[in-house]
Amino acid sequence: MLKIEDINVYYGNIQALKGVSLSINEGEIVTLIGANGAGKSTMLKTVSGLLKPKQGKILYEGQSIGGKAAQSIVKMGISHVPEGRRVFANMSVEENLQLGAYLRKDKAGIKQDMEKVYELFPRLLERLKQQSGTLSGGEQQMLAMGRALMAKPRLLLLDEPSMGLAPLLVKQIFHIIEEINKTGTTILLVEQNANLALSIADRAYVVETGRIVLSGKSEELTTSEEIKKAYLGGH
Incomplete structure (x- = not known):
């Protein structure tokens, strides 16, 4: 459904994404995990048209959308829930x-x-x-x-939905994300709570300083020692 090929994105002179490639199949929940400032939000903003890639391709259902206006992208079936809610x-x-x-x-x-x-x-x-x-x-x-x-939307981009919420509410929000997915909406999720994100996602990509350093099925990443140490608070 979504294919990102080798995109580079800059904020002024600072390169935020360095040759990133990823794909999402229809009906999946895919999550991006990584430290703050790794480039996860930048990725969502680039898909939804708020940022333009310097190079590389973004294909949505086979059509190129890299650099299209945000409003045309919404029209095509992609909605973005930004970090910090913005109501x-x-x-x-x-x-x-x-x-x-x-x-x-x-x-x-x-x-x-x-x-x-x-x-x-x-x-x-x-x-x-x-x-x-x-x-x-x-x-x-x-x-x-x-x-x-x-x-x-057919593809929903969610940026840090649990940010600043009480644990009980976070649980509720994540349950609703699963419900939305069950109705046929594909989801790309950025979430600081890696344990929670991996528990509902089919696959995950690990982002470090603008690059994807690891990807795989959620259950594989949940049991990976490297991921446990870095992101899941395990030793």
Whole structure:
């Protein structure tokens, strides 16, 4: 579904991604793990069109999307939930969700998807008219995910969904990520909690200083001594 070939991405003169290649098959959950600043968020921003690769190819369902405008990429079926949630604070929960569907014209489909979002996140239904800025961190994360789903993505990019949340909420969010995947949405997940990410992902890539240094099935990486030492708090 997604194929990244040898991309190089820069912030000014600083090279953030160095010849990165990876692939995601339809229906998978693939996770990127690695230290802060390794280039994981940069990878998501490059796929969603917020950053342009200097060289290399990004193919989505066989079409080249490297360097396309972010809005065209959303139209093609890729939604990005950025790190730090980024909800529109002075708009209501409902307005935020409606904005997620701004490129769609199918009124009946939008209504149906709104109901699906409320099923996944009953808390949002309770807070419908509330200003988003007054929600708790966990509720804002739910809203950011719900808003992304309103674009009806086939590929969902999730950046640090557990960041700053209480452990109980993190569990809940991850359960919902699995539910979203079961409905047929492919997921590329960036997550600092490597144990949790590997527990729900099919495959994983380990990113270090802008390069992929290791990849494999999640269960293989979970038992790898090298990964345990570096990322899973094991010895």
